[in-house]
Amino acid sequence: MNNFKIVSLLFCCVCFIKCNSQTHYKPVSDFPEIEIDTNTVNFTDQEHFQNKVTGKTVKVLHSVENTGFHFYNSVSFKNEKTGIIVGGTRLRISSTQDGGQHWKSFSFSGFANAFYCTTIYNNQFFVVGASRFIFRNKNLDKEWEVFDVSSLSKNNYGLRYPKFYKIKFSESGLGFIIGDNSGNPILLKTTNGGKNWQLNPLNGLKKDDNSLSDLFILPDNTILIITFKGNVYQSENGGNNWLLLRSGKQGESLNSIAFKNKKEGYISGLQSLLLKTKDGGKTWHKIDTSVLGPDANISNLEYTKNNQLLLTTAESFQNHKYITFVFSVDQEENISPFLLKKEKTFTGDAYGLFILKNKLFVLDRDKLYKTSL
Incomplete structure (x- = not known):
């Protein structure tokens, strides 16, 4: 009888832990620690100008x-009408469904943390940043959902406090989120288009790498x-092992x-590398x-559909202005505005560059531009 009680107690403990570990997305309103503020802004009279390079x-x-x-x-952007921009501070997302004339803005934090990356897979927006939550939304008229990655760790x-810098998917639904967690590189992996996520080992990385x-x-x-240390790695087995290139x-x-x-x-970085x-x-x-x-x-x-390489530059918090921040690289490796x-x-x-068919969306610090390629 005593043995039965002990077994029953252990079973209940295991079930409790498993049931309290998040394995799917939940509405953002289910998390009281996430502050939610909304407001709207309109740009019905959109500024426009002619690109001197393309004439577009x-x-x-x-x-x-x-x-x-x-x-x-x-x-x-899913299409020319529906898209989002993400950043900070306070984990900020702004969305439009009419090509930028009207925007609805959300902030999901009371602190200075920011979102760093958004992508689309299977007609669904994904957003990550300086937060333990992965945000997703398929219908901008409905509530955002989140996946709490802290549930993936054995230690509560x-x-x-991870920082996720990029999220990307293949056409097959293989996807990764990369960044750092308390000074250590971190990689999350999905094999089903972001429905579930798991911590992925980083076997083969150099010991001094602190962030992807x-x-x-x-x-x-x-x-x-x-990595931020200048290293390049490759994996041919789904991210299980990494070879230093x-x-x-x-x-x-x-x-x-x-x-x-x-x-x-190509790879790029600081100091015009x-x-x-x-x-x-x-x-x-x-x-050069x-x-x-x-x-x-x-x-x-970013490569265009015609294999033209585009690059952007960032000069954070500088007082002077620049004649351009978007450049192209031709087949002879020449760079031009x-x-x-x-x-x-x-x-x-x-920091934001997105290509949708023959359209280019690019973020300067204070403006979002759209033009034809």
Whole structure:
């Protein structure tokens, strides 16, 4: 009888722990620790100008006046009407369903933390940042849902304050979230399009790597990741093991990675660092970036459908303006401005770049621009 009681008690404890571990998304309102504020802003008279490089019209879909505590880091659009921009402070999301004329803004924190990345998979928005919650939404008229990643840790406080910098999916539904957790690199993995997530081992990483900064998933599900230490790794078994392709040099820090195919790709970072490989990462050569200036932060790399490489630069909290912050790189590796406006300058602090078919959405620190490629 006593043995039966002990077994029953253990069974109940296991069930309690399992039932209290989040394995699916819940409405954001189910979490009282998440503060929710909303407001609206209208841009019915959208500013526009002509891009001197392409001759195409550029529309300003969103702008903010005071960027000290209000800024955006990432953008994604399902179509030309429906999209979101995310950033900070206070975990901020703004959404539009009419091409930027009207926006609804949410903030999900009372602190200075920010969202860093948004992406779309299976017609659903995903958002991550300096938060233990993964946000998702399929219908912007309905409530956002969240997945609490702290439930993935054996230690209740092991994943309380992660910083997730990027989230990306392959067409098959393989997806990863990368960043750092208390000074250690972290990688979350899904095999079902983000319905569930699990902590993924990082076997093969150098001991001094403290954060993952970006990743790229090739069509055959080969995964490439880069770090703030300048290292580049590759996995061909779903992220279970990692092979060092490039060891970073002293003072290097990588921000972005993009590949045209399995052989040819670029990585970029601080101090105008732009490197190219033509053999799948075995060797890299430096690209002349003098047109950007010596201290540019190359914040984004993205290939268009026509295999044109675009890049953006970021100069955070600088007082002076820039004639452009969006550049293109041709097949001969020459860099030239892609976005110019007559007798006008830009803030030049871009962290968001999104391509939808033949449309380009790009975030400066204070404005969201849309133009045709």
